[in-house]
Amino acid sequence: MLIQRGGLKVVAGLGVSGVSVVNFLVEKGYRVAVTDSRETPPGYEHIPKHIDTHFGKLDQDLLLSAEEIILSPGLSPQTAEIQHALAQGIAVVGDIQLLRRATDVPIIAITGSNAKSTVTTLIGQMAQDAGKNVAVGGNLGRPALDLLKDQPELIILELSSFQLEMTSNLHAEVAVVLNISEDHLDRHGDMLGYHTAKHRIFQGVKHVVYNRDDSLTRPFVPDVTPMKSFGLTAPDMNQYGILTDLDGTIWLARGRERLITSRDLYIQGTHNVANALACLAIGEYIGLKQDSMLATLKTFKGLAHRCEYITTKAGVRYYNDSKGTNIGATIAAVDGLGQSIAPQQGQVVLILGGQGKGQDFTVLKTVLARYVKHVVLIGEDAKNIASVILNTVPVTFADTLAEAVKLSQQQSTPEDVVLLSPACASFDMFTGYVDRGQQFVASVEALNDDR
Structure with a gap:
C-alpha cells in the first residue's frame, strides 16, 4: 500500500516535463x-489514471489548494493564475528544483542563448568516453x-531560461553560461530579465566556466569560487x-600548451572551436583526462x-541550422561558415x-555585410526583417x-554556401525546428545537381 505524504502537489502544464x-x-x-489550459494536453495518456486532472483552463481553485505548484517551463510564472497563487504565499518551483532536492549527484549545468545543446551533448560524450556513468x-x-532512473554518478543538464x-x-558542480544574445524577450520583458534568469544557474555554484569574449556570461560569485x-x-595560464x-x-590551447588543431575537429567553424574549448574547461573541473577529451x-x-x-550540389554546400532560432545563433553560424570559405x-x-520574438535584427547587419551575398526571407516577420537589412x-x-x-x-555559384539559419521561431509555418529542418533537407535533396 502506497502511503501518501505531505500536502497537495499541483502540476501546472503537462507535456514531456510535466509528465x-x-x-x-x-x-x-x-x-x-x-x-492545463489545453483540453487534451500532450502526454495526458502517460500519467496514472487515478490522478485528479483539470483540463481546458488553469484551475484557480485547485492551484490555491496546493502546498506547492510545479510549473512546466512552457508556462510563464507571470500567468495571472500563477501570480495569484504566489500572492497567497504558495511556493512555485520547476522540475529542476525537484531534481536538486532528490539527489546529491554532482550536476553540470549548461545554458546560453546558443550552442547549449552542442556543448551539453559533447561534454556528455566526453564523460561517457572517459568511462563515467553519466546521464x-x-x-x-x-x-x-x-535521469535519476539511470542511477548516474554525474548529471549533465542543458537548462533554458524558462527552467x-x-x-x-x-x-x-560546474555551471556555464556560454553566451547571451537577445532571445525570449516576449517572455522575460527585456535583456535584464533574460540575463537575470540565465544567471540563476550560478546560485551556490562550486566551479564556474565563462566566455571571456562575452562579458554578460561572467557571474558575480565569491572570489574564492574557482573560475575558468x-x-x-590567446589564453592566459590555465585558461582555454x-x-x-x-x-x-x-x-x-590551454595557456601556452597547444592541444589540437581546429582542422582535426570533426565539427567545423569558429563557433564550434568555442564549443570545444568550453567542454575542455568543464571536463578539467570534473576530472576528465585530457587525452580522452581530445x-x-x-x-x-x-x-x-x-x-x-x-550535401554539395553544383559546387555549392548546403547547411541546415534550423535550430538557430535567435539572432545570436545565426550570427555564430554565418560567422563560423563564412570564415571557412x-x-x-x-x-x-x-x-x-x-x-521574430521581439528581437532587434539590426545586430545582424555586420555579419551579413561581411559574409552574405543574398538573403531569402520566409515567415510572418519577413517584412520586418527586410525593413532592417534591405x-x-x-x-x-x-x-x-x-x-x-x-x-x-539560383543566387549561389560554386564555392558558395547555402545556409538555413532562420534566427526565428518556426511555429508560424512548421510544427517546430525539427520539422523545418527536415523540410529543408528534403527540398535540398530534390534540387537538380546541374542547376
Missing part, C-alpha cells in the same frame, strides 16, 4: 493533481527527473583559447539541425525568417521553404 514530474511525485508517494538531459532530450527562472540554489574562461583569443601559427594553423573531439559529429552539413572564392546565401544585402521573399531553397540555388 515526468507527475510520475516522479506519484512514485514518491505525494498527493498529485494536474491542471544527459533537461531541456535537451530526456526530462531531468527521468532557470523557477530554480533556486542549484549548487551545480574560454574564448577565441586559441593560438595561431604563422602559417595560419589554429590550435585549441580523442572525443576528433570523432564528435555534432547535432542534427545545428549547422549540419547536408576561402577568401575571394565564395559567400553565404542565407535563408532567414519566421517568428540596405545591407540584397533580399528576396519566398512563400514556402521549398521555394526559398530554389531561390537560394
Whole structure:
C-alpha cells in the first residue's frame, strides 16, 4: 500500500516535463493533481489514471489548494493564475528544483542563448568516453527527473531560461553560461530579465566556466569560487583559447600548451572551436583526462539541425541550422561558415525568417555585410526583417521553404554556401525546428545537381 505524504502537489502544464514530474511525485508517494489550459494536453495518456486532472483552463481553485505548484517551463510564472497563487504565499518551483532536492549527484549545468545543446551533448560524450556513468538531459532530450532512473554518478543538464527562472540554489558542480544574445524577450520583458534568469544557474555554484569574449556570461560569485574562461583569443595560464601559427594553423590551447588543431575537429567553424574549448574547461573541473577529451573531439559529429552539413550540389554546400532560432545563433553560424570559405572564392546565401520574438535584427547587419551575398526571407516577420537589412544585402521573399531553397540555388555559384539559419521561431509555418529542418533537407535533396 502506497502511503501518501505531505500536502497537495499541483502540476501546472503537462507535456514531456510535466509528465515526468507527475510520475516522479506519484512514485514518491505525494498527493498529485494536474491542471492545463489545453483540453487534451500532450502526454495526458502517460500519467496514472487515478490522478485528479483539470483540463481546458488553469484551475484557480485547485492551484490555491496546493502546498506547492510545479510549473512546466512552457508556462510563464507571470500567468495571472500563477501570480495569484504566489500572492497567497504558495511556493512555485520547476522540475529542476525537484531534481536538486532528490539527489546529491554532482550536476553540470549548461545554458546560453546558443550552442547549449552542442556543448551539453559533447561534454556528455566526453564523460561517457572517459568511462563515467553519466546521464544527459533537461531541456535537451530526456526530462531531468527521468535521469535519476539511470542511477548516474554525474548529471549533465542543458537548462533554458524558462527552467532557470523557477530554480533556486542549484549548487551545480560546474555551471556555464556560454553566451547571451537577445532571445525570449516576449517572455522575460527585456535583456535584464533574460540575463537575470540565465544567471540563476550560478546560485551556490562550486566551479564556474565563462566566455571571456562575452562579458554578460561572467557571474558575480565569491572570489574564492574557482573560475575558468574560454574564448577565441590567446589564453592566459590555465585558461582555454586559441593560438595561431604563422602559417595560419589554429590550435585549441590551454595557456601556452597547444592541444589540437581546429582542422582535426570533426565539427567545423569558429563557433564550434568555442564549443570545444568550453567542454575542455568543464571536463578539467570534473576530472576528465585530457587525452580522452581530445580523442572525443576528433570523432564528435555534432547535432542534427545545428549547422549540419547536408550535401554539395553544383559546387555549392548546403547547411541546415534550423535550430538557430535567435539572432545570436545565426550570427555564430554565418560567422563560423563564412570564415571557412576561402577568401575571394565564395559567400553565404542565407535563408532567414519566421517568428521574430521581439528581437532587434539590426545586430545582424555586420555579419551579413561581411559574409552574405543574398538573403531569402520566409515567415510572418519577413517584412520586418527586410525593413532592417534591405540596405545591407540584397533580399528576396519566398512563400514556402521549398521555394526559398530554389531561390537560394539560383543566387549561389560554386564555392558558395547555402545556409538555413532562420534566427526565428518556426511555429508560424512548421510544427517546430525539427520539422523545418527536415523540410529543408528534403527540398535540398530534390534540387537538380546541374542547376
